[in-house]
Amino acid sequence: MLTASTEDLLRRHAPQVLGALVRRYGHFDAAEDAVQEALLAAARQWPDAGVPDNPRGWLIKVASRRLVDTLRSDDARRRREEADAALTPRDAFTAPPGESRAPCEDDTLTLLYLCCHPELTPAAQVALTLRAVGGLTTAEIARAHLAPEPTMAQRISRAKQRVRGVRFRRPEDWRERLPAVLQILYLIFNEGYTATSGPQLQRADLAREAIRLTRAVRALLPGDSEVAGLLALMLLTDARRAARTDAAGELVRLDEQDRTLWDRAEIDEGVALVALALPRGPVGPYQLQAAIAALHDEAASAEDTDWPQILALYDLLVRVVPEGEAMAALGRAVAVAMVHGPEAGLTETDKLADALGGHHRLAAVRGHLLELAGDRDAARAAYQEAAGGTLSRPEQRYLQLRAARLG
Structure with missing residues (x-):
């Protein structure tokens, strides 16, 4: 049985492995299926054999073999797939001729850009991001949006079709597109923190996933103040989650919440990020919202706000x-x-x-x-x-x- 730490390890590496395969082979759908098979293989083998020294490399190797086997089965494409099969898994991170080689961690951000392609609707961007980058199943995404699973599967399939053929690389205008990526992450967080419909006030798993993905973006762009601001805003907001409902599960307004239930570790981290981000150049909306959230969280009582x-x-x-x-x-x-x-x-x-x-x-x-x-x-x-x-x-x-x- 997988431990929680191993499950977290698999979830953290999944988008990097998917990015590596899509970068090298293309075939978004087939690559995603191959990654899922590699994750299942890890779930079966690692509890007994132990976690490999290079888990990401292990996953890339297994997923690459699965993908090559799938591509070889198509006789019409046999010639190209046999050429691909001659490549070793370590070539998965090698950039095409004429491009500089980027660190493998960049694949997470590149994958986010792919999922947030401007030709996709916001709903499709959210669904594809949760599926490809977040690692959620189609059933989990459907439940989060209170949609039938077949409907959500069609939405994700159409999104994949729309981005088919898009070259897997960070776009030249990536700085201009970064706000769209952050907005999608914020939408996912908000849906997790306050569900727009249904019987549950919040979906903690979605909120946590948004925080995890934003941490990944911050790891890739540590000097970006708006990325830091968004992460701070999520942490400072999520810190109040335990106090948002009473014992009966009913909603509790902010000024009536038991502040002893707030997560001080998240508050401290969020406040530190705000202090770090605000002095760095132009102030953006996420930094300002985080600063507002920090003032709420640091007040000992509603009256002290x-x-x-x-x-x-x-x-x-x-x-x-x-x-x-x-x-x-x-x-x-x-x-x-x-x-x-x-x-x-x-x-x-x-x-x-x-x-x-x-x-x-x-x-x-x-x-x-x-x-x-x-x-x-x-x-x-x-x-x-x-x-x-x-x-x-x-x-x-x-x-x-x-x-x-x-x-």
Whole structure:
């Protein structure tokens, strides 16, 4: 039986092995199947034989043999596949003629770029990233999105078809594309931290996977401040996970959470990353959001929260986020209310009616601010509107309970 550390080792190496095979042989689908067979072989053999000294090399060797056997079976391509078969596994990381050889670890980032190809829809990018880079099964991805497994399998298959023929290398405009990669990782994290629909408030496995992948990107780009900012934001947010629900599994609002349940190790790491990232050149949205999260996490109680500083950070955030990013403005509206009073915050939410009209989060924030302002009837109506607009059952119950408490 595999130990937890060995399972983690396999998951960590899987995208690097897949990247090596796709780089050398192409054939994304066949390469992925070969990697899965190599992982299964490791799961069978390593518990008895022990983990090899070079586990990644072992996996590449086994996966390469499986892939070559598959490619050889196609008679129409026999000539090319026999030429490929003459290559030894150690050549898997050798760049094609005319290209410089990149370290094997770069394959994880290159694979992320492939999965986040601009011709794919965001939904397809997320699914393909979870499958190829995250190592999740199609069934696991389908459960995370509350979609039938055949539907998710088709989505992933179409995504693979779309990227077929795309040369496996870091694109020349990789710096310009990095924000898209980070956005996909953040989407995966958010879906894990607060599921958009279904019976569960959160999917801890998805959140952890997003953190793991962001750590991998940071290992490849240690000097990038926005990568550090995204990792810090994830850690500082995930640190509150244990306190987000009560003993009955019901949602607990941030200012009502038991802060002794927060993960201090994640908070300390996140705060250190923020301190490291902020002084490095231009400040981006992930750094600012992480700094806001750090102020929340470092406060001993809700009353001790430094709301004026949070408002100042939100003032910066709404200037640097892409035009039309209304969720940052909604967060700022809450900070305005905490500094200048609920009426001032409600005035700010009125400005977001066009951008967020009908979104349950706008109605939920308005309900909270109306409750603070003492308008119980309007607050109850806003909570009820918000409850009707979310597909998350835990959020529905929470919002319905808030409405019921107001009579």
